[in-house]
Amino acid sequence: MTTAAGTPSDRSVLPATERYTVLGWLRRNLFSDLLNSLLTIVALAFVFFIARLLLRWAFVNAEWGVIPANFNLIMRGQYPAVEAWRLWLIIYLLGAVVGVMWRLISGQFSGAARVLIAIPFVLMLIPFFSMGTRLNLLITAVASGVGYAIAGYLPIQRRGRAAAYLLLAYLLVMLILLRGVGAEEGPMPPVQPILWGGLLLSLLLAFFGITLSFPLGVLLALGRQSKLPAIRVISVVYIEFIRGVPLISLLFMGQVMLQLFLPDGFPLVDRVLRALVAITLFSAAYTAENVRGGLQSISRGQYEAAQALGLSTYQSTMHIILPQALRAVIPVLVGQFISLFKDTTLVALVGIFDLLGIARTIIANPDWLGTQPEVFAFIAVLFWIFSYSMSYASRRIEQRLGVGER
């Protein structure tokens, strides 16, 4: 670092008028001239008016009793109450896995980690939760702490790979716990997916929709650029067909037609699974187009440098092209995943009780007539929390990977 030579003078100090003060900021940004001042006042009045209406509704008129009364329904749909311990076990394990993975991938207990560990404690403050629920949340928090602590002692070399295996193992265990094994009278009787519902189902559909459609979409994007005409044509036809059809029609087709395409005697595919297939196939086409955008942003020189070094097409795709292409489209992909998460509500129209489906059954219940605003506001907040978390996480990942900087 070199600095301009010379003795310090007044010219090296930020002028007083440029300094950052509250009044200075207000004047510069809100009241810089007459028109600006007028606009500021009108806007403030408008905001105040709306906020007052909203707050009055939320704190005076709204009948929030509908939420605690139906809370279990909203969270897990018709998943049997006696089997709810399996869901809690899944959540404990999630806490532990998050703890371990945090240690493996990030290695430090920084801002975002504190936010994560705070989540169970914040949830414990919700007034209508029973002591049992609070205890369960506490166990989850302890599990993640223990996971984080233990992971520090594990002699693991390839941390990224270990984290990936752990996640896979967790998903498998989670599905087994959810679905159950053994006889009806056994310790873990099967629970048909059609009984899974509420937030549980919305999250499952979104998570598996995203994780299954992503690799398929990447393959389709690569296929669309393939030198082999057959692969290219299949990819293009698939992508353009799916993108030309609304998701809701795919969902109906999945419910009605999927069974027709399968060979005779093939066991009946569960309705939830059929919806998941439709969501995945739909999302893959959009992922493919987004990833293609990233692939096109890679300069020819990158391909040539990889070729000149003797890398095979597969090696250069995996090590050079895809890492850069995917990094370039993280914001677009996350945007698409958020919209996929919200689009899962369409399954309510084919008789599956996700968050929206459950909301509709609650407001149809004679006991809770006229509570549409409360119920819909509540599930809107739930959707917002998860969507915003995804958006926040994506921004963190972008920062870490330095998108647009290198």
Add this chain to the structure above:
Amino acid sequence: MSENATAEEIIICQDVCKWFGDFQALKDCSLRVKAREVVVIIGPSGSGKSTFIRCINRLEEHQAGDIIVDGIPLTRDVRNIEQIRSEAGMVFQQFNLFPHLTVLENITLAPIQVRKMKKEEAQETAMGLLNRVGIPEQADKYPGQLSGGQQQRVAIARSLAMSPKIMLFDEPTSALDPEMIKEVLDVMQELAESGMTMLVVTHEMGFAREVADRIVFMDGGEIMEVGTPEHFFTNAQHERTKLFLSQIL
């Protein structure tokens, strides 16, 4: 690849022709390069210099004539192409470093993936090469954090990591700021003195005069004249060569 066939002439190009659509970019180009020889290719822009050396490692496909590199004929056979590519390193005008990998990862990627080298061994080699090109302290930076001259030196180290028998340079200093050209040319000169076979497309006449064993002048997709630097700068035969030299010197 018998020894006596390859020891002498490591690159043989015979009547190489290349078309881009209807445009003929290379017309019957023939050139034989001996091992340890440094050949500099000069000529006006659009004369086919870059196309010619890009044919040698098959970044461009020639449509007529023969190219034989280290005894391996360049055909559509993918195995031959991959073998030739791992024996011929290439340095590009635009560096083409991999921006998402650190300098060290840029250099070790191909040895690990293609040569199946152990990671530690590859890193050790890479550090040796970074020392050789004079920037060992930049190993953990990303290409975007380096100057152009440093990036091009990393690119040279990346090619050398595959222990190539031949180095192809495609205008390696044309995208550099003037004050950085020397540091790259110095590395290239050191490489030439160490006995590397080099084929260099460049506009740096000083480098050509000092380092080249032979200079090739190309114009309009043809090799017009081949000779020693002395011959070239004092006694060029061809009218077009003289015209070109008078324009740039």
